[in-house]
Amino acid sequence: MSMKLGDLSVGYLYSLQAALRSLEHDPEPLLRRYRISPALLGQAQARISIPRFMRLGHAAIQLSGHADLGLLMGLHSQPSHFGLPGAAAQCAPTLADAFETLVRFERLISQNYRGHSSFQAPATRFYSISPYNAFNLFVVDSALASRWQLARQLTDGAARLREVHIEFPAPDYSARYEALFGCPVLFEQEHNQLLWEATSLELQPVQSAATTHAQLLELCRQQLQQLTRHRRLRERVEEIVSPQLHSRLPTLDEVAGQLGLPGWTLRRRLRIEDGTRFQDIIDEIRRGLALSYIRDTEIALGEVSFLLGFSSPAAFQRAFKRWAGVAPGQFRRQGRGAAGASSSNSMDGADRLPLSPGPSPARGEG
Numbered sequence: 363m364s365m366k367l368g369d370l371s372v373g374y375l376y377s378l379q380a381a382l383r384s385l386e387h388d389p390e391p392l393l394r395r396y397r398i399s400p401a402l403l404g405q406a407q408a409r410i411s412i413p414r415f416m417r418l419g420h421a422a423i424q425l426s427g428h429a430d431l432g433l434l435m436g437l438h439s440q441p442s443h444f445g446l447p448g449a450a451a452q453c454a455p456t457l458a459d460a461f462e463t464l465v466r467f468e469r470l471i472s473q474n475y476r477g478h479s480s481f482q483a484p485a486t487r488f489y490s491i492s493p494y495n496a497f498n499l500f501v502v503d504s505a506l507a508s509r510w511q512l513a514r515q516l517t518d519g520a521a522r523l524r525e526v527h528i529e530f531p532a533p534d535y536s537a538r539y540e541a542l543f544g545c546p547v548l549f550e551q552e553h554n555q556l557l558w559e560a561t562s563l564e565l566q567p568v569q570s571a572a573t574t575h576a577q578l579l580e581l582c583r584q585q586l587q588q589l590t591r592h593r594r595l596r597e598r599v600e601e602i603v604s605p606q607l608h609s610r611l612p613t614l615d616e617v618a619g620q621l622g623l624p625g626w627t628l629r630r631r632l633r634i635e636d637g638t639r640f641q642d643i644i645d646e647i648r649r650g651l652a653l654s655y656i657r658d659t660e661i662a663l664g665e666v667s668f669l670l671g672f673s674s675p676a677a678f679q680r681a682f683k684r685w686a687g688v689a690p691g692q693f694r695r696q697g698r699g700a701a702g703a704s705s706s707n708s709m710d711g712a713d714r715l716p717l718s719p720g721p722s723p724a725r726g727e728g
Contacts, residue, residue, distance in 0.1 A: 367654050368474035369409040372402060373443045377508065378422055378431075380438035385426045392421055412474060413658045419500045430535040432500030433542055436507020441515060443508070445471045446585065450578035452516060453571040458563040460516055461486050461509075467582040469589065475651065477605035479505075483563055484524065487555040489605070493665050494530040502528065502554050509556060510543055516567035522559040527551035595621075596636045599628075599643055607648065607671040614640040649685045656682070656690050657697045663690050 375398065382389040393399075396418045402408050423431045441448040447467040451460035461481040468479055477489035488505040491498055506526065513521035523545040532549040539547040543556075602617050612620075617640070618628035632638055648670045655666045667678035682690045 367651070367658065368412040368472070368476070370412065370415060370472035370474075371445055371470075372398070372405070372408045372410055373445050373471060374415065374504075375403065375410070375418075376443050377435040377439045377504065378419065381431055381434040382422060382426060384434065384438065385428060387426055389422070392418070392425060395421070411658070416497050416501065419504075420497045423496075423500060429496075429499075429533065430503065430538045432503025433507045433535075433538055435500070435504040436509075436511050437542070439504075439508035439511045441512060444512070446578065446582055447471060448512075450575060450582055451512070452567060453569050453575045453578070454516075454567055455570055455572060455575065456563065457513055457517060457521060457558075457565045457567065458483055459575075460512070460567060461563075463579070463582070464509075464512075467586055470582065470585055475604040484558045484560055485553075485555045486558070487553050490529055490554065492529060492608075493668065499530060499533060502530070506554060506556055507542060513558075513562070516569070517562070517565045518568045520565055521562040523556055523562075524559050525557045527553055527555045527557065529554050594635060595628075595631055596638065596643060599632070599640070600647055603644060604647055604651070607651070608669050609671070611644065611671060648681070652678075652682055652685065652690070653693075656694045660694070666690070 375393070379389045379393075382392070393403075396414060398410065398418070402410075419431070423429055428434065441452040444451065444464060447464050447470055450467070451463045454460040454463055458481075465479050465481045474489070474491070476491055479489060480487045486509050488502060488509075491501060494502075506528070510523065523543055525545055526539065526543050526547040528539075528547065528549050529551060530549065536547075536549070598621060599617055602620050603612060606612055614628060615625040618625040621628065623631075629640065632640060632643070652666060652670060655661055655669070656663075661669075663678070664675050667675045670678065672678040672681065679689060682693070686693050688696070
């Protein structure tokens with residue numbers, strides 16, 4: 363099994379283009395460097411990998427000299443950048459319905475093994491992608507700012523925030539947050555989230571249209587069904603377990619409960635449908651993600667150990683050598699050599715994500 367870190371719609375690149383142009387930078391050479399062509403940007407349901415998106419965003423920050431580029435991306439976001447779910451949200455009965463629509467159909471435009479966005483009034487929440495560094499702050503910035511911009515656009519500026527919470531420590535450009543969101547912004551919080559004034563969530567979008575909303579919801583349902591129709595029970599288990607690897611792994615009974623099954627039924631069905639056990643799935647998720655992290659990124663090995671829930675970097679090193687036959691450092695060096703030899707014919711070079719090294723505490727069981 364080879365689990366990918368995730369991917370997202372090329373629609374997320376439209377706001378990046380617009381942000382760079384607003385700073386008087388031509389985005390086209392940068393996009394070409396990362397092999398993103400006009401044809402790809404115009405292709406229905408086209409996706410790019412999350413490592414490539416992060417590398418592209420970091421390169422755009424270096425080009426522009428704006429560490430707060432993610433916030434600027436949010437300001438240049440449009441409902442159409444969210445694809446079909448964005449169009450459905452635009453004509454929803456209330457702002458709360460608009461956010462529920464985006465969350466419900468998020469998989470149509472992005473997928474990240476770390477989790478999914480959520481909406482539970484008054485909070486619009488973007489999932490954690492810690493540990494944070496210079497390569498992924500802009501992802502959180504753009505996610506929260508784009509949702510704020512969407513609410514302003516749908517309500518003609520009437521929506522109001524009570525507070526904004528952000529997981530990472532205040533960056534050097536922290537003053538930009540309150541200027542953008544118009545409310546207190548608190549850093550080093552438990553979640554990345556926008557907390558709305560209750561009355562704002564009851565606002566009717568200016569383009570609200572019940573019939574059109576219903577039609578677009580049906581199209582979203584059809585696309586989601588097509589996307590997920592062949593999902594096996596094993597994949598549903600993986601989707602529950604993966605976001606929790608870096609904290610406390612759920613038990614078989616807990617996962618079964620989320621699937622609406624007794625624990626013994628889940629155990630039996632996994633054995634019949636896939637010939638596997640619950641613990642085997644956890645081991646294979648770790649293996650697939652470890653290979654992706656080492657091959658497709660340059661996240662420090664201690665951080666990889668943390669993300670996969672190992673009790674120590676040494677435990678991770680032992681497990682990786684068992685999986686790949688070589689130590690993770692050697693596997694990464696071999697991958698670099700192969701990518702360099704084939705860079706003219708492969709996307710690997712564009713999809714590799716160099717992240718700043720730094721120790722992170724490892725948690726969980728090895």
